[in-house]
Amino acid sequence: MNSIKLIGFDLDDCLFDSTGLSERARIKGIDAMISLGLKIDREKAIKVIGEIVDEFGSNSSKHYNYFIRRLNQMEGNIEYISYNTRYKYIAAAVMAYHQEKVNSIRLYDDVKKCLVRLKNLSIKTAIITDGIPIKQYEKILRLKIDELIGLIIISDEIGIKKPNPELFNYWLKKFGVKGKETIYIGDRIDKDIVPANLNKIHTVYLHRGGKYDLTHVDLKIRGSLKPDYEISNLNELFDIIDDINNKET
Amino acid sequence: MNSIKLIGFDLDDCLFDSTGLSERARIKGIDAMISLGLKIDREKAIKVIGEIVDEFGSNSSKHYNYFIRRLNQMEGNIEYISYNTRYKYIAAAVMAYHQEKVNSIRLYDDVKKCLVRLKNLSIKTAIITDGIPIKQYEKILRLKIDELIGLIIISDEIGIKKPNPELFNYWLKKFGVKGKETIYIGDRIDKDIVPANLNKIHTVYLHRGGKYDLTHVDLKIRGSLKPDYEISNLNELFDIIDDINNKET
Numbered sequence: 001m002n003s004i005k006l007i008g009f010d011l012d013d014c015l016f017d018s019t020g021l022s023e024r025a026r027i028k029g030i031d032a033m034i035s036l037g038l039k040i041d042r043e044k045a046i047k048v049i050g051e052i053v054d055e056f057g058s059n060s061s062k063h064y065n066y067f068i069r070r071l072n073q074m075e076g077n078i079e080y081i082s083y084n085t086r087y088k089y090i091a092a093a094v095m096a097y098h099q100e101k102v103n104s105i106r107l108y109d110d111v112k113k114c115l116v117r118l119k120n121l122s123i124k125t126a127i128i129t130d131g132i133p134i135k136q137y138e139k140i141l142r143l144k145i146d147e148l149i150g151l152i153i154i155s156d157e158i159g160i161k162k163p164n165p166e167l168f169n170y171w172l173k174k175f176g177v178k179g180k181e182t183i184y185i186g187d188r189i190d191k192d193i194v195p196a197n198l199n200k201i202h203t204v205y206l207h208r209g210g211k212y213d214l215t216h217v218d219l220k221i222r223g224s225l226k227p228d229y230e231i232s233n234l235n236e237l238f239d240i241i242d243d244i245n246n247k248e249t
Numbered sequence: 250m251n252s253i254k255l256i257g258f259d260l261d262d263c264l265f266d267s268t269g270l271s272e273r274a275r276i277k278g279i280d281a282m283i284s285l286g287l288k289i290d291r292e293k294a295i296k297v298i299g300e301i302v303d304e305f306g307s308n309s310s311k312h313y314n315y316f317i318r319r320l321n322q323m324e325g326n327i328e329y330i331s332y333n334t335r336y337k338y339i340a341a342a343v344m345a346y347h348q349e350k351v352n353s354i355r356l357y358d359d360v361k362k363c364l365v366r367l368k369n370l371s372i373k374t375a376i377i378t379d380g381i382p383i384k385q386y387e388k389i390l391r392l393k394i395d396e397l398i399g400l401i402i403i404s405d406e407i408g409i410k411k412p413n414p415e416l417f418n419y420w421l422k423k424f425g426v427k428g429k430e431t432i433y434i435g436d437r438i439d440k441d442i443v444p445a446n447l448n449k450i451h452t453v454y455l456h457r458g459g460k461y462d463l464t465h466v467d468l469k470i471r472g473s474l475k476p477d478y479e480i481s482n483l484n485e486l487f488d489i490i491d492d493i494n495n496k497e498t
Contacts, residue, residue: 087403088390091387092386141337141344157332
């Protein structure tokens with residue numbers, strides 16, 4: 001008798017390299033402006049756009065607008081960018097950004113195999129994610145995992161957002177399972193591991209090297225902050241499932 | 250001595266088939282939802298999305314959101330579309346819509362040749378257009394006519410919108426020319442021909458068969474409504490230039 005009936009995944013930086021993709025896309029935008037004639041040091045431009053993303057949030061749709069406004073305010077800027085030129089640059093940057101996002105999104109190598117294997121084991125799957133619903137679904141459709149995931153839960157749908165543990169409780173109720181019958185896999189201690197731990201879900205911290213990865217974040221891991229397992233490849237998940245199932249029996 | 254020094258063009262439905270492209274893209278969106286499982290008669294869906302565009306305006310970014318909301322309200326709708334399914338459909342529709350817009354935008358066959366010929370004749374060119382600046386620039390960049398057009402004037406830049414004749418007066422002042430030294434080519438009597446006529450610009454009505462084309466619109470053409478010339482191919486523009494130059498000399 002299998003104890004583990006359901007496995008949940010975070011989406012961004014867990015199933016695909018969201019941070020890296022966004023960073024590469026933003027740089028494509030910078031390069032598009034430079035090749036249209038924008039006079040700026042490329043490294044400096046990349047630094048500025050990174051600051052803007054930090055300040056205005058990664059979901060803002062106006063990163064390049066702010067970029068141009070900021071250049072026009074900067075000490076020692078090379079030339080004032082006029083209204084018309086501004087929109088030409090912004091349009092070119094947005095086009096290049098989206099092209100990269102559309103063309104280069106792909107699953108981490110271990111994901112598809114893992115989802116297929118879980119399906120064959122009759123273990124149900126879900127994605128639990130924050131973010132803008134239409135954007136999250138766009139990612140899921142482009143990644144072509146719609147058919148392999150049992151349920152997609154987006155915070156926006158139910159008005160409960162990570163790290164609220166109620167979001168994970170909702171997930172358990174939705175499937176009619178107990179925490180101990182499930183595993184949740186994420187890359188954020190604060191938003192994934194803590195609220196899942198509070199629901200007595202088996203927690204797996206997945207190291208992907210993203211911006212919130214433990215190797216980059218100085219967090220003292222103890223108590224409810226501590227994941228039950230740490231892995232760096234989803235292949236390792238099946239040993240964990242066996243481990244839990246063996247302990248239960 | 251050439252009298253005609255400057256020629257202005259409307260952008261949408263004048264240099265490319267904007268209406269047709271948008272319609273085709275919207276249908277691609279419908280088809281994407283249907284192939285993901287949306288249960289609706291295709292012809293009915295196309296009719297509904299057309300109504301939504303008329304009601305909410307072609308620049309709304311939420312056509313497919315309204316589409317799903319409307320389906321959920323409709324008498325005899327086949328099934329209620331849940332939150333999750335809704336966003337899956339909307340994401341798929343928006344993806345297909347943008348793909349079509351990006352891949353299928355192209356100039357009318359006569360445009361590039363005409364712009365090159367004007368350049369060789371040392372006649373300056375401009376685009377005068379309403380619309381959202383970033384969207385208008387995206388079109389111009391995708392159509393690759395940036396290098397062939399002398400100046401782009403977008404209403405938003407100067408806070409004067411068609412059919413205000415001041416927009417055309419601004420254009421003349423910008424180049425330091427008189428109305429009689431210029432030609433303006435558009436596909437809208439109300440928004441292009443009338444305000445250009447009021448500035449004594451030589452006006453050319455270009456028949457492209459778009460939604461505002463005279464052949465579709467029941468307008469009595471007289472007085473300031475009347476264009477000086479009507480053409481259906483930009484090749485004919487050069488006879489008009491000769492005609493005006495000959496009259497002047």
